[in-house]
Every structure is written in C-alpha cells, then in structure tokens.
Amino acid sequence: MTTGTTTGAEGRAGLVAAEDVLLFVNAAITATGQREFRTQAYRQRLSLDFLHAYVRVNYRRVYATSLALDINDHNAARIVRGLLEHAADASVEERRAEGALIAARLAKLPPQRVYRLFRELRAARVNNRRTRAIMRDWLAARPDAAHDAVKYRAGLKTAVRHAHLRLDGLGTGAAPDGELGAFLFRPGSLPRYAHRLLDAWRRAHYEQGAVGELPFTVAEGFAARHGMKREAFVERMVPRMTRLERLRTQGERADGPPDPPAGVDLTVMPLTRLALYVLSLGRQARARRREELTGALRAAARRAAGPHAGSWGRVAAVLDDSYSSSGSGEKRRRPLAVALACHFLLEALAAPGAYTPLWTTGTSDPLLVVPWGPTPLGTRVVDALEHGPDRLVIVSDGWDNAPPGLAGEVLRVWRARIDPDRRTAVVHVNPVYDADGFDVRRLSASVPTAGIRDAEDLPALVEIARFSEGRTGSAELYAYLDRRAARFTETGGAR
The missing domain is CATH 3.40.50 (Rossmann fold)
Structure with a gap:
C-alpha cells in the first residue's frame, strides 16, 4: 500500500497499522472457526487465535472498537472475553470505554451466545468487579428471568453463581420472591410455582398438556419423553415458535419446504436470512x-x-x-x-x-x-x-x-x-x-x-x-472507527 498523504517512517508505520486493523476487521466479519469450502475448521481456529491475540496486544483500542462494527457474533463474543480476561492491560479510561461497548454488544447478541460466554468466563476464572457488573446489568435487562431459567437453565445458574447475584427481582418480568432460586438450585422443593412458565415445566414431567406451554426447544425434549408424534407436536407448537424455529421445522420434511411456513411473513425477514431460505427450496418450488x-x-x-x-x-x-x-x-x-x-x-x-x-x-x-x-x-x-x-x-x-x-x-x-x-x-x-x-x-x-x-x-x-x-492514513481510519463506536454506544447496539 502507498499513499501521497503520509511520508517517512511515521507514515509507513501508520499504513502498517491500518493494514493490520483492516486485516482483523475482515477476519472478524467473515471467520467463524467453522469449515469453509477450501479450509478446515482447525486451521480457521488457529488463524483466528493468532489474530485476536495480535490485535488485542498491539491495538487494544481498535480491538474494543471492533465491537461497534458489523462483525459476526462468534468474534464479538471472543473480543468481549479477551477484553475482560486481560482487563489489567487497560487504563481506567480504556476500561470505561470498553464497558460501554461491551454492554451495547451484549444487548445485540443472541441470549444463548451470551450465556455461553458467561460459562467460558467462569471456566477461565475471570471474576473481576467489572465482569460481575456487566453480567449483573445484562441479566437485569432480560425481559423475563423465568423464561431464561426454563430455556437457558444451565447458563443462568452459571451466571448467578459466578457474579454472586441475588435472584429476587432479577429481570424485568421476575417470578415471585424465592421461586426462581428454588427452581434453579432446589428443584422439587416447592409443590407448585406461582409463575405460569415455571409451573408448566414442573407439570410437563408427567402431563402432556403442559408441554405446549413451554418454549419450543424445551418442549421438544418433553415431547420425545412422552412419545408424542413429531408432526402433531410441531403443528401444535407453531403459535409458540420463533420465526427461525418455524423455518427450521418446515425444512425437516424429506421433500424440502415447498410451502411458506405457517405464521411466517417472509416480507419482514432479514435479507440474507431470506436468501438462505430461498436457496433451501428446490428449483421447482x-x-x-x-x-x-x-x-x-x-x-x-x-x-x-x-x-x-x-x-x-x-x-x-x-x-x-x-x-x-x-x-x-x-x-x-x-x-x-x-x-x-x-x-x-x-x-x-x-x-x-x-x-x-x-x-x-x-x-x-x-x-x-x-x-x-x-x-x-x-x-x-x-x-x-x-x-x-x-x-x-x-x-x-x-x-x-x-x-x-x-x-x-x-x-x-x-x-x-x-x-x-x-x-x-x-x-x-x-x-x-x-x-x-x-x-x-x-x-x-x-x-x-x-x-x-x-x-x-x-x-x-x-x-x-x-x-x-x-x-x-491511519488517522482517518481511527477517526472513522471512533465515530462508529460513538454511534453504537449511543444507540445501545441497534443497527
């Protein structure tokens, strides 16, 4: 790369830094550690491991700012873990800026990926005050802690233990005092639960009628346990499925999904997700x-x-x-x-x-x-x-x-x-x-x-x-990244 606006050793150093940054951004957008057409998964993981360590050590500010870009969820979670695991390398001001970026990015990530990140932090023994505060604030913003207790039981237990959180009043749609703790840590200690979803989970162990009241991914396990026919079960669960769950179950048919899934309005789907659905159809369909x-x-x-x-x-x-x-x-x-x-x-x-x-x-x-x-x-x-x-x-x-x-x-x-x-x-x-x-x-x-x-x-x-x-030069690139980071934290992670 050459430039007419920068000269000398300082200019060359700036261009090398800009190239390193763009190299990492491209990787964080496309790489997921999975197998590609020409590359095995283990080579992807080794390549990503090196890039994350290199950029975090040499360009920590850029590493954190990357959370504001259109990177994929896999690399966003890796960046959050890297920042929290190596918090001692950052100044007070850097940690403050990183905290805002981490909070905004976690709000954008799917909950199952966030809970997986929390389990990784616990396994790595990352338990500094900032990590506990980030976990506490994210859990407090969840719309229904009881729903998470049923659907992401192991993840929620890990987060509560690791951050030493009180369960009473957790989340914006919390269960009555004491019920959430009993459900997570003392199952069977209460004869029934006042919260509808928690009690449905209890009854689903012996009552088929309660299976339909649960989130689809949880209900699948109970349906298999009760010997329910898959086709009838899926049809019954359609009103409680997410849009992606409807698409996934529609694709289970041996002849592909020739008809639009029930309850899915294709016109409101994200563009790339819709393109993937279209390509899953046969050419005749x-x-x-x-x-x-x-x-x-x-x-x-x-x-x-x-x-x-x-x-x-x-x-x-x-x-x-x-x-x-x-x-x-x-x-x-x-x-x-x-x-x-x-x-x-x-x-x-x-x-x-x-x-x-x-x-x-x-x-x-x-x-x-x-x-x-x-x-x-x-x-x-x-x-x-x-x-x-x-x-x-x-x-x-x-x-x-x-x-x-x-x-x-x-x-x-x-x-x-x-x-x-x-x-x-x-x-x-x-x-x-x-x-x-x-x-x-x-x-x-x-x-x-x-x-x-x-x-x-x-x-x-x-x-x-x-x-x-x-x-x-690199100054223009850093200014652009700073603008993206400011917009990202102001809007709380919205696209």
Missing part, C-alpha cells in the same frame, strides 16, 4: 412461488438500502455462483446466499433501470441460481466494465480460476491504463475467510476488498473498504 419470493426479497432489499436507495447511479455487479459458493457442511450455501442477497440489494441501491447483474455461470434468472461450474471472474469483469458503470461490485470468494488470475490482471490494467482517474468505483466483497492468508482473498492490490457476512452491511462495508486502497 422456487419457480412456483416466484412472485412471492421475489417480492419478499425486494422488500427486504429496500429496507436494507434505507436512505441509500437509488443513490448509487449506474451499478454493475459480478456475482459468484460457481461450485465453491456451495460453502461447507457447517455453512451450507452461505456464499451463494450472500451473492443472491447482494443482487437484490444492489438493484435497490442503483438508479432505476441502471443495474446490470452478471453471474459467473451466465444465468439470467437469479431466483433459480445454484452453485455450479468454475469461476470465470475475469471474463465477467470485462463484460461489466463494458457497460461503463459508476460503480462495480464484485461478490466472490476470490478464487478466480478460469483462467487463474485474469480478473486481477484486468483490474490492474483498467486502473493503470484505462481509468486512472477512478471514474468507476470498484470494490470486491468476499464472504469467505482464507485462514492461510489471515484475511479474505483479494483479486487485485488496486481494488479495495472487504469481508462480508450479511448483505445488509454492504453500504457500510463499501465505506470501510476505501481505507484498504492506501490513499488515506
């Missing part, structure tokens, strides 16, 4: 429900675009639907789902009628896309640039192999010879972490690359990707 699915995807894309809708001018997209976009057993079709979601989002971001999508397989029907064939990115990039777009977005894992390296050479020549004034803004977003390179795979040094997990984050990622071009 997608074709039959074309109008419904396309309408839902476009509605989700318009919500994700928000104030940016229609503001990107002429947009061309190169979208990777090669065989490697099938992902892995742990992340099935995730890269392809990101590409499909980005397709509809870019359509919403472009000016009306000014969007050109180019899939690597040459398909013209995105709704029926399947992972197939090689990755001729170079050819598609040439086709896209011929349209003269204001902005070119490439969504791919970066493995250009038909022929290898053509995309990078096309982009290099385009930048150096044809468009040195950068009239066309080019950005590459990559949904797959490359453990061997400690980063997402890049196509060209002349094109900014950002990791992406959810298509909804695309506008923000395009903004941060500009820092990887080397035309701005």
Whole structure:
C-alpha cells in the first residue's frame, strides 16, 4: 500500500497499522472457526487465535472498537472475553470505554451466545468487579428471568453463581420472591410455582398438556419423553415458535419446504436470512412461488438500502455462483446466499433501470441460481466494465480460476491504463475467510476488498473498504472507527 498523504517512517508505520486493523476487521466479519469450502475448521481456529491475540496486544483500542462494527457474533463474543480476561492491560479510561461497548454488544447478541460466554468466563476464572457488573446489568435487562431459567437453565445458574447475584427481582418480568432460586438450585422443593412458565415445566414431567406451554426447544425434549408424534407436536407448537424455529421445522420434511411456513411473513425477514431460505427450496418450488419470493426479497432489499436507495447511479455487479459458493457442511450455501442477497440489494441501491447483474455461470434468472461450474471472474469483469458503470461490485470468494488470475490482471490494467482517474468505483466483497492468508482473498492490490457476512452491511462495508486502497492514513481510519463506536454506544447496539 502507498499513499501521497503520509511520508517517512511515521507514515509507513501508520499504513502498517491500518493494514493490520483492516486485516482483523475482515477476519472478524467473515471467520467463524467453522469449515469453509477450501479450509478446515482447525486451521480457521488457529488463524483466528493468532489474530485476536495480535490485535488485542498491539491495538487494544481498535480491538474494543471492533465491537461497534458489523462483525459476526462468534468474534464479538471472543473480543468481549479477551477484553475482560486481560482487563489489567487497560487504563481506567480504556476500561470505561470498553464497558460501554461491551454492554451495547451484549444487548445485540443472541441470549444463548451470551450465556455461553458467561460459562467460558467462569471456566477461565475471570471474576473481576467489572465482569460481575456487566453480567449483573445484562441479566437485569432480560425481559423475563423465568423464561431464561426454563430455556437457558444451565447458563443462568452459571451466571448467578459466578457474579454472586441475588435472584429476587432479577429481570424485568421476575417470578415471585424465592421461586426462581428454588427452581434453579432446589428443584422439587416447592409443590407448585406461582409463575405460569415455571409451573408448566414442573407439570410437563408427567402431563402432556403442559408441554405446549413451554418454549419450543424445551418442549421438544418433553415431547420425545412422552412419545408424542413429531408432526402433531410441531403443528401444535407453531403459535409458540420463533420465526427461525418455524423455518427450521418446515425444512425437516424429506421433500424440502415447498410451502411458506405457517405464521411466517417472509416480507419482514432479514435479507440474507431470506436468501438462505430461498436457496433451501428446490428449483421447482422456487419457480412456483416466484412472485412471492421475489417480492419478499425486494422488500427486504429496500429496507436494507434505507436512505441509500437509488443513490448509487449506474451499478454493475459480478456475482459468484460457481461450485465453491456451495460453502461447507457447517455453512451450507452461505456464499451463494450472500451473492443472491447482494443482487437484490444492489438493484435497490442503483438508479432505476441502471443495474446490470452478471453471474459467473451466465444465468439470467437469479431466483433459480445454484452453485455450479468454475469461476470465470475475469471474463465477467470485462463484460461489466463494458457497460461503463459508476460503480462495480464484485461478490466472490476470490478464487478466480478460469483462467487463474485474469480478473486481477484486468483490474490492474483498467486502473493503470484505462481509468486512472477512478471514474468507476470498484470494490470486491468476499464472504469467505482464507485462514492461510489471515484475511479474505483479494483479486487485485488496486481494488479495495472487504469481508462480508450479511448483505445488509454492504453500504457500510463499501465505506470501510476505501481505507484498504492506501490513499488515506491511519488517522482517518481511527477517526472513522471512533465515530462508529460513538454511534453504537449511543444507540445501545441497534443497527
């Protein structure tokens, strides 16, 4: 990376720091420690272990500020644990800023992941005053401690023991005094519970009728214990299921989920999650429900675009639907789902009628896309640039192999010879972490690359990707991160 705004050793040090920061941000967005198409899980974990330790020690301020970015939940929990486990390395002022970021991020994380984090902190014997205060405040903000006692029993017990909390009045919808403690630590000591959910759990041990009053994941175990037929049980539990539970149970059918799940409004689903659902359907089901699915995807894309809708001018997209976009057993079709979601989002971001999508397989029907064939990115990039777009977005894992390296050479020549004034803004977003390179795979040094997990984050990622071009110094990057952190803590973690 080079820059015209920074010179000398100080400038080079600033650029190295900026590169390190962007390297970590890309990893924290895409890597989850799970197997990818080309990388085993253990290599991902080793790579992440190194990056977390390196950035925490050398750039602790950035490490904490990353909680305000669109990183995935796996890395957010790891950052929180790292900050709390090594609290002695931070100053009083740093700990105060970190506490606000941690509280805002925990409010955004799924409760099961937070309880898992609390168990890890207990196992690591992290029990300083700040850790206990963070656990206390998070538990106090939970909407119903009794619900958590039933659904996340082991996690809640661990947190209460570790933080030495009083159970009376815990949470905003607490059970009567004494009941929660008896339920968690002295089961069977009370003949009945005044709290409806706690008593339903007691009765479900011997009464089938009480099973339907419990959260779905808890009720599943009791249903199997009572020998209830799965199909009848699921139909009975639909009113008590979350949206994702309805989608999951609908997908249990051997022939796939051909019909919309009962009680699920697809038009309000998040864009990437909806794209994953669409790809879980067979091609015949997608074709039959074309109008419904396309309408839902476009509605989700318009919500994700928000104030940016229609503001990107002429947009061309190169979208990777090669065989490697099938992902892995742990992340099935995730890269392809990101590409499909980005397709509809870019359509919403472009000016009306000014969007050109180019899939690597040459398909013209995105709704029926399947992972197939090689990755001729170079050819598609040439086709896209011929349209003269204001902005070119490439969504791919970066493995250009038909022929290898053509995309990078096309982009290099385009930048150096044809468009040195950068009239066309080019950005590459990559949904797959490359453990061997400690980063997402890049196509060209002349094109900014950002990791992406959810298509909804695309506008923000395009903004941060500009820092990887080397035309701005580390001061601008740190100022941007500070602004994101301030907004994040003010809004309590809301997107």
